[in-house]
Amino acid sequence: MxxxxxxxxxxxxxxxxxxxxxxxxxxxxxxxxxxxxxxxxxxxxxxxxxxxxxxxxxxxxxxxxxxxxxxxxxxxxxxxDNVRLAARRRAAEAPLPFxxxxxxxxxxxxxxxxxxxxxxxxxxxxxxxxxxxxxxxxxxxxxxxxxxxxxxxxxxxxxxxxxxxxxxxxxDPQRWVAFKMYFRLAPKQAAELARASELMLYPGGYGGIQPVEGGIANLCCVVQQKYLSRAGLRWENFLAKMQQDCPHLAMRLAGAQPLLAKPIAITHIPxxxxxxxxxxxxxxxxxxxxxxxxxxxxxxxxxxxxxxxxxxxxxxxxxxxxxxxxxxxxxxxxxxxxxxxxxxxxxxxxxxxxxxxxxxxxxxxxxxxxxxxxxxxxxxxxxxxxx
Ligand SMILES: Cc1cc2nc3c(=O)[nH]c(=O)nc-3n(C[C@H](O)[C@H](O)[C@H](O)COP(=O)(O)OP(=O)(O)OC[C@H]3O[C@@H](n4cnc5c(N)ncnc54)[C@H](O)[C@@H]3O)c2cc1C
Known part of the structure; x- marks a missing residue:
């Protein structure tokens, strides 16, 4: 206008x-x-x-x-429809009440x-x-x-x-850093994720993976900067560490194709x-x-x-x-x-x-x-x- x-x-x-x-x-x-x-x-x-x-x-x-x-x-x-809490190799599922x-x-x-x-x-x-x-x-x-x-x-x-x-x-005293990355999951993993939002825990933070429109998945995660420093402040190292600490995520990302050249990141989240x-x-x-x-x-x-x-x-x-x-x-x-x-x-x-x-x-x-x-x-x- x-x-x-x-x-x-x-x-x-x-x-x-x-x-x-x-x-x-x-x-x-x-x-x-x-x-x-x-x-x-x-x-x-x-x-x-x-x-x-x-x-x-x-x-x-x-x-x-x-x-x-x-x-x-x-x-x-x-x-x-469902939320799963995944840690190490296990995941528990609960239907969403809304x-x-x-x-x-x-x-x-x-x-x-x-x-x-x-x-x-x-x-x-x-x-x-x-x-x-x-x-x-x-x-x-x-x-x-x-x-x-x-x-x-x-x-x-x-x-x-x-x-x-x-x-x-x-x-933000905890100095949180947050990342988002889109992946095209392998067909079996996409089918298993289906209509669920999966929450994952790892030292220094937590993250979630869920499907979004277009047949792709959103991986979004937060971590305190001191933990990210241990991964050399690098996304690739941090992603590898998350998968090491949470094999459930490693399973989801096996054969997945990243869809952005680099993740989107923000800091200072009070x-x-x-x-x-x-x-x-x-x-x-x-x-x-x-x-x-x-x-x-x-x-x-x-x-x-x-x-x-x-x-x-x-x-x-x-x-x-x-x-x-x-x-x-x-x-x-x-x-x-x-x-x-x-x-x-x-x-x-x-x-x-x-x-x-x-x-x-x-x-x-x-x-x-x-x-x-x-x-x-x-x-x-x-x-x-x-x-
Ligand atoms: C890691 C993470 C994961 C999250 N996941 C979820 C989730 O799954 N579900 C959920 O409900 N919430 C989630 N949130 C929270 C959610 O994203 C925010 O609470 C929500 O976007 C806030 O809306 P807003 O309108 O305040 O800000 P925004 O939607 O961010 O909009 C702010 C707008 O202001 C504009 N802007 C900024 N500065 C200027 C300026 N100087 N001049 C003009 N324009 C400006 C920006 O470009 C932007 O478009 C998440 C947050 C984080 C950090």
Whole structure:
């Protein structure tokens, strides 16, 4: 859509600015535009790219996406029915207590941006926000890489893992490194993986492998940097070490063809972070609001949920600092439980009692899945406002 904003001084004057066009930014933009608000979304990538993500969509994420008008089945999403916990040579399986699916982020983000454009959002792509500051009049001013500035009374900060200068989240003391790689599995292994998401444990981290659309599999894993250092900070060595520590993964990858020239990697993941407060007119959503440990909760669902709650708060004229504090208390117990689960997975004692863990896995899985879901009450409240 062509830009039609006003010029105030040298700045483009907007009603609402959304910074970051991933899951949370697109979801908020779509909801606001559908309520008749004038929204400008700034996304630094020209077209969606692969992102480090396990690409697992929980039942709640599926519901939220459906409400936004995104039918993941038509995009080729693979239904996921079971979760397996694999360690060394053994794997225990539990049926998922909710519908789930997997879809590449490239496909999901493409659909989200297209839905935002269709909803009337002005999408500025291939332009990166460098700074976000308050002007003397109290408006938010975003300065882009080409020097252009945009001002709005309200901004939604949705830059995901990337912090803007002056809006930093705390450091990540564990120094996590995450990788994603696609593989075409050997036919027997692809058939055995089928519609399951497999979680694997190894010293210093954990990872998951699951099918995504196009008959391929996503291997996504996290590891603390000190363990990666022992593998010479090299992906090939780390991949070999993971397979050595977890022969189940070695079996899955036997004869597999890697599909990317090198894995996609990210560092600085402040797991467990929940933003305490914000400033007036600045609603922080997605990973900028909360970062749930990977594989123990569903970050995409939280991104969609925080976007929906922030839009509801904005439409109800709830100040951003109040919204952020309420969101924090609504997410706190879910986040702490997910952290406990992640610590358990990453704990050497837990690995020592692995045979027991594998026996109790189906029960643990059912309880954890229930408890780490986004708080239903907050969802209902947001529904009431956003309709
Ligand atoms: C290893 C790992 C595995 C995970 N696996 C899963 C999983 O299987 N299932 C799940 O539900 N969640 C998973 N997550 C979490 C999930 O990926 C995130 O929680 C979710 O993507 C957060 O959405 P978001 O909108 O906040 O950020 P994103 O979706 O990352 O979007 C942020 C957007 O902002 C843009 N941007 C950044 N900086 C700027 C800037 N300066 N200017 C303009 N645009 C900018 C980026 O290009 C990006 O498009 C995983 C996370 C990790 C680290």
């Amino acid at each position: 062509e830009y039609q904003g006003n010029l105030a001084g040298n700045s483009l004057q907007e009603e609402i600015l959304v910074l970051g066009g991933g899951v949370a930014g697109c979801a908020a933009s779509i909801a606001l535009a559908r309520k008749g608000r004038s929204v400008t979304l700034i996304e630094r990538e020209l077209t969606p790219r692969h992102k480090v993500c396990g690409e697992f969509l929980s039942g709640e994420a599926l519901e939220d996406l459906h409400a936004l008008g995104i039918d993941v089945a038509s995009l080729g999403a693979v239904p996921i 519908p789930a699916a997997s879809l590449t982020r490239k496909a999901l983000d493409t659909a989200l941006i297209a839905t935002a454009i269709a909803a009337g959002v002005r999408v500025e792509r291939g332009r990166s926000v460098q700074t976000l500051n308050r002007t003397a009049s109290g408006a938010w001013q975003a300065t882009l890489d080409d020097g252009a500035t945009y001002q709005a009374a309200t901004a939604f900060l949705a830059t995901g893992k990337h912090d803007l200068r002056g809006h930093h989240r705390p450091s 797991y467990g972070y929940i933003r305490r407060t914000s400033e007036n007119g600045l609603y922080c959503i997605g990973d900028q609001a909360a970062v749930i440990p990977s594989f123990t909760g569903d970050g995409i669902s939280i991104a969609l949920h925080t976007a929906r709650c922030a839009v509801a708060a904005f439409l109800a004229a709830e100040p951003a600092p109040l919204f952020q504090a309420k969101l924090r208390s609504a997410l706190l117990s879910q986040m702490r439980l997910a952290e406990l689960a992640a610590d358990g997975l990453n704990n050497s004692l837990a690995r020592a009692v692995l045979p027991f863990c594998l026996r109790v896995w189906p029960g643990v899985m059912r309880v954890t899945a229930k408890l780490t879901r986004v708080a239903q009450q907050a969802t209902v409240a947001a529904d009431a406002v956003t309709g």
